[in-house]
Amino acid sequence: MESEAIAQMRQEKYNATVHGLNKVHSDLMMIRIRPDKPIIPHKAGQYTLLGLGNWEPRLPETMEEVLPDTDRSKLVRRSYSISAAILEESGALGNNLETPYLEFYIVLVRETSSGKAPALTPRLFMLREGDRLFCGEKITGAYNLDLVKPTDTVLLLGTGTGEAPHNFMLQQLLRNGHQGPIVNACCVRLKKDLGYLPTHEKVMARYPNYNYIPLATREPENAGKKVYIQDVIRSGDLEKRIGRELDPASTHVFLCGNPAMIGVPEKNRETGEYSYPKTEGVIEVLEKRGFRADRGHHDRGNIHFEEYWS
Numbered sequence: 001m002e003s004e005a006i007a008q009m010r011q012e013k014y015n016a017t018v019h020g021l022n023k024v025h026s027d028l029m030m031i032r033i034r035p036d037k038p039i040i041p042h043k044a045g046q047y048t049l050l051g052l053g054n055w056e057p058r059l060p061e062t063m064e065e066v067l068p069d070t071d072r073s074k075l076v077r078r079s080y081s082i083s084a085a086i087l088e089e090s091g092a093l094g095n096n097l098e099t100p101y102l103e104f105y106i107v108l109v110r111e112t113s114s115g116k117a118p119a120l121t122p123r124l125f126m127l128r129e130g131d132r133l134f135c136g137e138k139i140t141g142a143y144n145l146d147l148v149k150p151t152d153t154v155l156l157l158g159t160g161t162g163e164a165p166h167n168f169m170l171q172q173l174l175r176n177g178h179q180g181p182i183v184n185a186c187c188v189r190l191k192k193d194l195g196y197l198p199t200h201e202k203v204m205a206r207y208p209n210y211n212y213i214p215l216a217t218r219e220p221e222n223a224g225k226k227v228y229i230q231d232v233i234r235s236g237d238l239e240k241r242i243g244r245e246l247d248p249a250s251t252h253v254f255l256c257g258n259p260a261m262i263g264v265p266e267k268n269r270e271t272g273e274y275s276y277p278k279t280e281g282v283i284e285v286l287e288k289r290g291f292r293a294d295r296g297h298h299d300r301g302n303i304h305f306e307e308y309w310s
Contacts, residue, residue: 001055001072009053013075016135018127019101024195027108028161029125030083034101035135042082042097042139043146044168045254045306049136050104051077052123062122063111075134076119080104081256081306082139083164084171086199093174102135105164105195142297143254143306145169150177153242153251156184157229157282160193162257165306167196169254174207180250181242185213187229187261211241229261233285248290248302255282255305262305265293 020032033050054067054074083105084096096103108125109118127133143165148154154173156166163186173182188194193216200212217226232238239245255262263281265274276284283293283303292301 006055009055009073010132013053014132014134016133018129018131018133021127021129025192027110028193028195030085030103030105030195031124031127032101032103033133033135035137037137039100039102040137040139043144044084044172045081045144045165046139046141047079047081047165048102048139049077049134050080050120050124051075051134052120054119056123057126058122059108059125061110063117065117065119077134077136078120080106081165082168084168086167086171086196086203091202094171095175096168096171105161105167107161141306143256143304145172147300148252151180151250153180153244153246154178154182155238155251155253156182157253157255158185159187159257159261162306163196165256166254170203174203174210179209181209181211181244183211183213183238183242185215185229185232185238187215187217189216189218191216191219213238213241230280230282230285233282246289248292251302253282253286253291253303255303259307262307264305264307
């Protein structure tokens with residue numbers, strides 16, 4: 001496409017600027033986006049859209065994309081949960097509800113098994129500070145802290161970048177003076193994928209009711225003894241961390257990331273009964289102990305979940 005046409009489309013379709021970038025490594029980044037308009041009121045745990053035009057360059061060494069000419073001028077958009085740095089650079093507890101930017105935690109998808117090239121992340125990873133892009137003006141989602149009481153135990157359980165909304169939730173819980181235990185567990189393949197680990201260690205040192213459990217399943221020292229979030233619950237290690245048994249009456253569980261970790265039961269349309277996936281997920285582990293997962297926005301339990309997978 002001609003450079004003049006590209007410049008015109010950027011002007012017409014983009015409404016936000018890259019405010020800051022932190023590359024954890026080549027395939028993982030935190031990115032701060034500053035919309036042109038004031039950010040609407042929103043809640044920790046919610047999400048919005050990010051987008052770039054198909055005319056933008058793609059990162060080298062990613063799956064080759066074949067686009068018809070008719071799609072070159074289209075905008076590709078995807079939903080991303082809003083994250084949070086938790087702490088400011090000074091070390092003080094931040095407040096993302098008052099910043100002029102939104103933070104996102106994004107992993108690069110280099111290729112897919114479907115045969116269709118990933119459209120957005122190879123373009124997002126070409127961005128630099130000051131570049132323009134699309135950011136949704138609407139921020140939405142029922143995955144939030146509305147039902148949590150100040151003395152409740154809160155479990156934030158995620159995989160990979162599914163940690164993003166939990167970081168925002170953690171920040172707001174601490175800002176609101178949450179009194180109950182807070183446990184944040186994140187399961188990744190390699191330690192280098194724990195992008196917020198240094199921050200969580202600082203938060204743990206400052207807040208005695210907070211515990212962060214990092215799990216890296218593919219590190220050499222874990223060969224033959226992989227530990228997943230389900231295992232941490234089954235073994236009782238999670239309860240040891242918080243110093244009390246899990247009580248469904250005073251505990252809220254938040255699950256975000258790999259559907260296999262979450263294990264959402266499927267409803268039989270004829271019988272109305274629910275059946276669990278073959279691989280036992282956290283929902284099944286906890287429902288055996290008296291917990292109950294949400295069954296829609298109007299039938300809330302004490303297990304809340306947000307499924308997404310690259």
